[in-house]
Amino acid sequence: MTLDSGTTRAQFELDDRGFDEVPRKYRKFYRKWLGDDADELAPNEVLCPVCKVVVRSSRELFEGDRIYCMACMTRMRVVRVNGRLEGQVEY
Amino acid sequence: MTEDLHDTSPEAFDRQVRSFSFWFDSVRDYLPSEDGRVLPPDDLPESERDTLITILCSYVIGETMALDGAGALILSAPNREAKIFLATQAVDEGRHLEILIQRMRELGVSDVDAELKVRANPFLLEFQKRLLQLTSAGRWEHALFAQNVILEAMEFATFHHHLGRADARTKAILEGIVKDERRHIGFGENELGRALRRDAGLGAELSRLRMELDYLVLGSFEHTLSELRIPQDERPVLKRSYLDAVERLGFA
Numbered sequence: 241m242t243l244d245s246g247t248t249r250a251q252f253e254l255d256d257r258g259f260d261e262v263p264r265k266y267r268k269f270y271r272k273w274l275g276d277d278a279d280e281l282a283p284n285e286v287l288c289p290v291c292k293v294v295v296r297s298s299r300e301l302f303e304g305d306r307i308y309c310m311a312c313m314t315r316m317r318v319v320r321v322n323g324r325l326e327g328q329v330e331y
Numbered sequence: 332m333t334e335d336l337h338d339t340s341p342e343a344f345d346r347q348v349r350s351f352s353f354w355f356d357s358v359r360d361y362l363p364s365e366d367g368r369v370l371p372p373d374d375l376p377e378s379e380r381d382t383l384i385t386i387l388c389s390y391v392i393g394e395t396m397a398l399d400g401a402g403a404l405i406l407s408a409p410n411r412e413a414k415i416f417l418a419t420q421a422v423d424e425g426r427h428l429e430i431l432i433q434r435m436r437e438l439g440v441s442d443v444d445a446e447l448k449v450r451a452n453p454f455l456l457e458f459q460k461r462l463l464q465l466t467s468a469g470r471w472e473h474a475l476f477a478q479n480v481i482l483e484a485m486e487f488a489t490f491h492h493h494l495g496r497a498d499a500r501t502k503a504i505l506e507g508i509v510k511d512e513r514r515h516i517g518f519g520e521n522e523l524g525r526a527l528r529r530d531a532g533l534g535a536e537l538s539r540l541r542m543e544l545d546y547l548v549l550g551s552f553e554h555t556l557s558e559l560r561i562p563q564d565e566r567p568v569l570k571r572s573y574l575d576a577v578e579r580l581g582f583a
Contacts, residue, residue, distance in 0.1 A: 260360045260361050260510075261357060261361065261510045261513065262356075262357050263353065263356035263357055264356070264360075266336055269336045269337075289575075289579065290513075290516065290517055290520060290576070290579070291513040291516065291517060293513070297335055297336075297337050298334075298335045299335065305337070306337060306341070307337045308336060308337055308339065308344050309517070310336075310348055310357075311510075311513045311514070311517070312513040312514060312516060312517025312520075313345075313348040313349070313514060313517040313518055313521060314517050314520070314521060315341055315344065315345075315521070329520070329521075329524065329579060331521060331524025331525045331527070331528055
């Protein structure tokens with residue numbers, strides 16, 4: 241996928257990882273976080289700071305993107321902190 | 332272009348996640364039921380039975396408080412979506428209360444109220460009185476802060492920590508409760524985050540309330556953590572998850 245800015249985003253095929261806290265059709269957008277030592281986020285994933293669930297998108301995430309955590313109903317913007325993408329709660 | 336949940340508008344997202352149908356579709360696969368998911372068999376060692384009963388007494392008080400609070404908050408909620416969400420939360424709290432009492436009965440408790448009288452966490456009882464005052468006063472933001480931020484964050488942190496060392500049956504119960512708590516915490520934090528943006532004076536009022544309640548919250552933590560025999564060096568981690576929530580809202 242190419243954005244208006246000319247930046248290309250990688251696309252991802254999302255699979256159901258067994259996250260059963262949201263309606264079935266949205267489960268592929270979430271997975272459990274295994275902790276700092278055991279988990280590494282992919283370019284299409286961000287950790288929800290409110291409930292510590294991994295939020296996933298079908299495309300690579302960039303700073304400024306809006307994402308939603310359905311597990312805790314939080315809206316976020318993707319920000320870069322210490323080189324890593326994180327979700328910043330947007331009230 | 333691939334259809335992506337995150338392309339939804341913020342308004343449509345808020346409307347959807349606060350609906351009863353969203354709630355039902357979310358909880359249907361993790362609730363224990365007669366024909367579907369069942370709890371694992373009891374493997375609790377007899378030597379740990381008494382301790383677990385004491386801990387469950389605190390949880391029952393907490394969930395009773397949360398049920399009363401969620402029900403009372405419906406009256407002062409500022410819009411229909413918030414009222415509907417709180418109705419789903421009240422159902423969650425009622426289910427938690429029921430399943431925790433059922434667990435106490437499985438452990439041999441015949442008179443739950445009698446056990447609560449002798450084993451109750453005094454800090455939690457004091458918090459219960461204060462929460463009732465706040466919800467009765469009808470001040471939406473103050474009561475929501477005490478209920479959905481402070482109480483829910485306290486429960487979330489405690490249950491999350493407990494399930495890591497619980498027997499299989501209690502663990503399965505707590506896992507289900509923690510899944511519900513995520514929604515309650517998120518609702519409280521998001522509602523208050525927006526209210527704080529609209530009302531510049533609200534932050535100072537809630538900071539004072541937080542300082543007043545911190546004594547009871549941290550006292551309650553200490554009491555429950557002692558019952559759970561969690562080592563001193565692990566306790567700051569648990570308190571941290573509570574403090575993170577209040578700090579995100581600007582109450583450092």
